[in-house]
Every structure is written in C-alpha cells, then in structure tokens.
Amino acid sequence: MADSGGALLFPYWSFTKTVIAIIALRVAESGKINLDQPLRERPFTLRQLLNHTAGLPDYGTLPAYHRAVANDEEPWSRDNLLQLAMAQGMRFAPGFGWAYSNVGYMLARELVEETAGQSLGDLVKDMISVPLGLQSLELAIDRRQFSRVHWGAAQRYHPGWVYHGCLIGTPRDAALLLHALFAGKILRTTSLQQMLTCVPVGGAIDGRPWTECGYGLGLMSGRMGLAGRAIGHSGGGPFSVNAIYHFPDQSNPRTVASFTDGCDEGLAEFAAVRCSGTQ
Numbered sequence: 581m582a583d584s585g586g587a588l589l590f591p592y593w594s595f596t597k598t599v600i601a602i603i604a605l606r607v608a609e610s611g612k613i614n615l616d617q618p619l620r621e622r623p624f625t626l627r628q629l630l631n632h633t634a635g636l637p638d639y640g641t642l643p644a645y646h647r648a649v650a651n652d653e654e655p656w657s658r659d660n661l662l663q664l665a666m667a668q669g670m671r672f673a674p675g676f677g678w679a680y681s682n683v684g685y686m687l688a689r690e691l692v693e694e695t696a697g698q699s700l701g702d703l704v705k706d707m708i709s710v711p712l713g714l715q716s717l718e719l720a721i722d723r724r725q726f727s728r729v730h731w732g733a734a735q736r737y738h739p740g741w742v743y744h745g746c747l748i749g750t751p752r753d754a755a756l757l758l759h760a761l762f763a764g765k766i767l768r769t770t771s772l773q774q775m776l777t778c779v780p781v782g783g784a785i786d787g788r789p790w791t792e793c794g795y796g797l798g799l800m801s802g803r804m805g806l807a808g809r810a811i812g813h814s815g816g817g818p819f820s821v822n823a824i825y826h827f828p829d830q831s832n833p834r835t836v837a838s839f840t841d842g843c844d845e846g847l848a849e850f851a852a853v854r855c856s857g858t859q
Contacts (some may be wrong), residue, residue, distance in 0.1 A: 582669055583806075583812050584625070585627050587716075587750060588668050588730045588750065588751075588796075589716060589728050589729045589730060589748050589749060589785070590729055590749070590750070590751060590820065590822065590826055590839045591720070591728055591729050591731075591734070591746055591747075591748050591815075591817060591820060592747040592748060592749060592754060592755075592822065592824075593742070593746060593749070593815030593816055593817050593820075593821070593822060593824075594813055594814065594815035595743060595744055595745045595754060595812075595813045595814075595815045595822060595824050596742070596745050596827050597685050597744065597798045597813060597816075598758070598761075598798040598799060598812070598813045599691065599704060599708065599747060599798075599822075599830055600630075600689050600700070600744060600745070600798060601630050601687055601777070601797045601798025601799070602657050602676065602707075602708070602761065602766055602767065602798065603692055603696075603700070603707055603708075604626060604630060604688060604691075604692050604701070604775065604797075604798075605634050605767055605769075605771040605775060605797065606766070606767065607692055607695055607696050608771070609767070609768055609771055612696065613626065613691070613692070613695045614626075615627040615630075615774070619687075619691065620766055622629060622687075623673075624636075624674035624687075625674070625675050626688060626691060627703060627797065627843070628674050628675060628684075629684040629685065629687055630684075630685075630688055630797040630798055631678075631739070631779050631795055631796060631797055632675065632681055632684060632779070632795055633675055633676075633677065633678055633711070633779060634674050634684050635670045635671045635672040635673055635675075635676070635677060635679065636665075636666075636671065636681040636682065636683045636684045636687075637665050637666065637668040637670070637679075637683065638665065638679070638680060638681045638682050639661055639664070639665040639672055639682055639683055639743070640682060641668065642664055642665065642829070643667075643767070644664070645661075645664075645741075645840060647739050647817070648738070648741075648756070649739075650757060650818070652736045652737070652738075654738060654740075655738050655740035655741050655743075656742075657665055658683050658686075658743065662686075662827070663828060664685065664759050665683050666683075666760070670752050671774075676736065676779060676782065677779040678779050678781060678795065680795075681747065682742075682744055683743070685744035686744045686764055688721075688788030689744050691782055695714040697751070699794070700745050700785060701719035701721070701751065701752050702717075704717065704747065706717055707766075708757060708766065709726065711765075711766075712755060712756065712757065712760050712766075713842050714749065714757060715750040715753070715754040716748075716750040716752075716753045716763065717747060717748075717749040717753050717757070718747065718748060718749065719747055719748075720739040720744070720746050720747070720748045721739060721740070721745075722738075722740075722764040723737075723738055723739075725739070725748065726738070726739045726746075726748070728748070729748055729831050731819050731820050731841055733820075733841075734819070735821035737817070737818065737819070739755070741745065742817070746817075748796055751837040751839055752837070754760040754822075754824045755824065755835045756835075758812055758824055758825070758826055758837075759826065759828075759833050759835035761775075762828070762833075762835070774797060775796050775797040775798065775799055776796050776801065776811070777796055777797070778795060778796045778799075778801050778802075779786055779794060779795050779796075780793075781793040781795055781802075784787060785846075787808075787844070787846045788845065788846035788849055788850075789804040789807070789846070789849050789853050790802055790849070791800050791804065792804045796811075798813070799811055799812065799813060800812060800813050800814060804825075804827075804849070805853070807827055807829070807830070807853045808827065808828070808829025808830070809827065809829050810825045810852075810856075811826045811828065812819050812824045812825035812826055812835075813824060813825075814845045814849055815831050815845075818841060819841060819842075819843075820839065820840065820841050821837045821839070821840060821841075821842060821843060821844060821845045821847065821848045822837065822838060822839045823836075823837075823841075823845065823846050823848035823851065823852040824837045824838075824847040824852075825834070825849075825856070827856040827857075828855075830856055830857050831857075832857065834855070834856050834857055835854055836855040837853045838851040838852040838855060839853075
C-alpha cells in the first residue's frame with residue numbers, strides 16, 4: 581500500500597471523474613458551456629451528468645462487460661458500449677433521483693472535448709499538469725502506457741475499458757491535485773462552491789468509514805466518523821482501489837491519497853482516514 585511520495589505509478593480509476601468535473605467547470609468559467617442547458621438531443625444537462633442525477637444506467641451492471649474484461653479482450657467500440665448500456669433503460673427522469681453512472685461521465689467528457697476543441701489528455705496537461713507541476717499525471721489510452729503502473733495485473737488490462745478515461749500518476753500528485761483544488765489554485769471560488777454542492781446519497785456504509793454520504797460535481801462528499809468531513813473520490817478497477825480525500829475538519833487540514841491492490845474500496849478509505857491525522 582502506498583499513501584504518499586514515491587515514483588511508482590498507479591491507476592487513478594474514478595478519481596478521473598473529479599478531474600473531468602474540474603475541467604468542465606474551467607470550460608464553463610470561460611463562457612463556452614452552460615452547466616444547466618439541456619444537451620443537444622438529450623433530456624439532461626451537464627450538471628446532471630456530473631452529479632449523477634441524469635438518470636442514466638451504468639455499464640458496470642452488464643455481465644458481458646465484466647466477462648470481456650476478465651478475458652483481457654480489446655475494449656468494445658464506444659457506440660456498442662453505449663447501445664448495450666442504454667438498452668437497460670433510464671433509471672429515472674433527469675433530476676428526479678441519483679444513480680452512479682460511468683456512462684454519464686463518458687458523455688460529459690465527450691461534451692467537454694467537443695466544446696473546448698481539445699482532447700481530455702491535452703486539457704489535463706494544459707489546465708492541471710503543467711500549471712501545478714504534476715509531472716507524473718497522464719491519461720492512459722493504450723496498453724503500453726498502462727503497463728507502466730505498479731500492479732502486475734495491469735499487464736492484462738486495456739485502459740480503454742474505462743470509457744470516461746483513466747488517469748495514471750503517483751499518489752503524491754493525486755494528493756497535490758486535490759489539495760490545490762481546495763487551496764483555490766484551479767477554480768474560481770464560485771466554481772468550487774458549485775462543485776461542493778451535494779446531492780444527499782445516504783448514511784453509513786457497511787465495511788467503509790462513511791457515516792454520511794453525498795455527491796457533488798465529481799466529488800464524493802460526506803463524513804467519515806471522527807475524521808469529520810471527507811471530500812474527494814474513491815476508485816477501483818479489477819485489481820486495485822484507491823481513496824483520495826481532503827479532510828478539512830482536522831486542526832491541520834490534510835489531503836491524502838491511498839492505493840492498494842484488491843477490490844475493497846473500504847480498505848483504501850480506512851487507510852486514508854488513518855493518514856488524515858485522526859486520533
């Protein structure tokens with residue numbers, strides 16, 4: 581397990597959603613996109629995609645998807661993936677519920693790329709990596725890149741199976757990125773406030789430190805027992821998990837990045853709580 585420092589690279593998995601949301605808000609700050617305008621030929625908005633209230637299904641519920649990943653197949657085409665996922669039907673009318681959806685973040689990424697006229701990888705570089713000096717951060721798009729991450733199981737995985745994209749980097753750079761967000765180094769104050777506005781999701785979760793849960797724009801937000809508020813994102817793939825969180829209620833607020841192998845996000849989250857300085 582690694583929680584800080586070092587030059588080893590790890591997959592960020594769903595922490596990539598936090599970065600997509602940050603970039604979406606940066607594009608919105610430029611006036612090129614409106615978070616609350618219904619998308620072309622779609623019944624939902626970008627804000628609803630970013631806080632999982634669009635009502636979209638998720639491809640993680642498809643048994644065929646998991647079989648294909650386990651067999652180390654090449655990723656399906658984007659259109660085939662979307663067709664299979666949407667065949668499950670909408671979960672609810674946009675704005676009338678909450679359901680985690682990787683499909684939603686795939687669509688959010690595509691909208692941001694189209695509007696900005698740049699790829700996600702280039703947007704990450706221009707808006708985050710270079711300004712913050714995060715040299716390890718990159719968007720993995722092929723097996724060659726992904727083979728560089730720490731876990732040996734990455735040799736049998738194509739990052740294209742993460743349809744909204746999968747960033748890789750060091751734990752240190754993940755923590756620095758999130759810390760910079762809360763230090764006001766990436767977004768305007770009004771944008772950060774929007775990012776932090778949460779949809780209540782629930783209370784305690786068995787096997788995890790959460791005692792109160794909510795979801796903002798690309799941010800899991802709630803409380804983790806004595807650690808108080810925790811804001812960030814957990815993530816996981818077929819062979820590793822992570823928990824990258826800011827703990828603002830500590831006497832010395834800390835941002836922690838915890839990575840471990842396996843499939844138990846709770847393990848990484850409890851490690852993050854321990855590293856937060858909670859007594």
